Amino acid sequence: MKRFLLLVLVVLALVVPAVAGASFLEEEAGISATAKLSTVDLNLAAVAYKNIERQTDDYIVGSIAIDDYPESDDVHVYLDVSGDIIAYYRNTEDICKMLDWRHYTAGQPMSTKLEWALNKICQAMSITLPDVKIYDFRYPQAQQIKIIVDERLNSSATEDFRVKIPSNYTLYRVGWSVYIKDEGGYGSTTTTTLYIDENIAVNQLYTGGTGGWLITQGEVSDILIAADNTYHTVYFTGDKDGDIYTAIVIVYTEN
Secondary structure, eight states, X not given: OOOOEEEEEEEBOOXXXXXXXXXXXXXXXXXXXXXXXXXXXXXXXXTTOSEEEEEOSSEEEEEEOOTXXXXXXXXXXXXXXXXXXXXXXXXXXXXXXXXXXXXXXXXXXXXBHHHHHHHHHHHHTTOOOOOOEEEETTOTTOOEEEEEEEEEOSSOOOEEEEEEOOTTEEEEEEEEXXXXXXXXXXXXXXXEEEEETTEEXXXXXXXXXXXOEEEEEEEOOTTTSOSSSOEEEEEEEESSSSEEEEEEEEEEEEO
């Protein structure tokens, strides 16, 4: 059995993306991915949208379907003629919803569904997506995100890792995500449990057919993980062989 523990550090944009006529973003957007495009054709870009919510001569905003995901995972994308493009989930949604488990390969960098949506818009306009910055409208002072990914591949073993957040950090949010990839036969059942220390963060039962999958996510209480300079053990178990993935996402500032 191969085991991969992946640590990804994302430096957040520290300036609120300046978008003309789009103050609604500060009211409804949560985790987002932003870029500055050198050229924009709103008519070409519109083809990539599944639904268009608002469109003017200056900007367009709507939802983009993400391959291999249900409609509930569609990403909202704002694009204007000045080249500002912002893909986001709403501020009521979990930060871990951005993680792209369905296209993830063990041991490789974790991509996001936000970046997938940005690429889809750029492809419609036949341009290349430039460097992307991550920004969370809920935490404008946050500087970094750490994404810790662990996998249990084709084994019934328990996997674990430890997390310690220094007490001089400002901690904004800790999220969790679990991806169950069913390798059993039709109607097979898989149960996975995610623990933080001895506390159950999630106990997930999945029943499905061959090739089925389930993704769940939520927020970790500051009672379980805090900026307290203490090691916390994160571990997960499953009741049968198969692939189970988990991630912890930490949003913080180093003081």
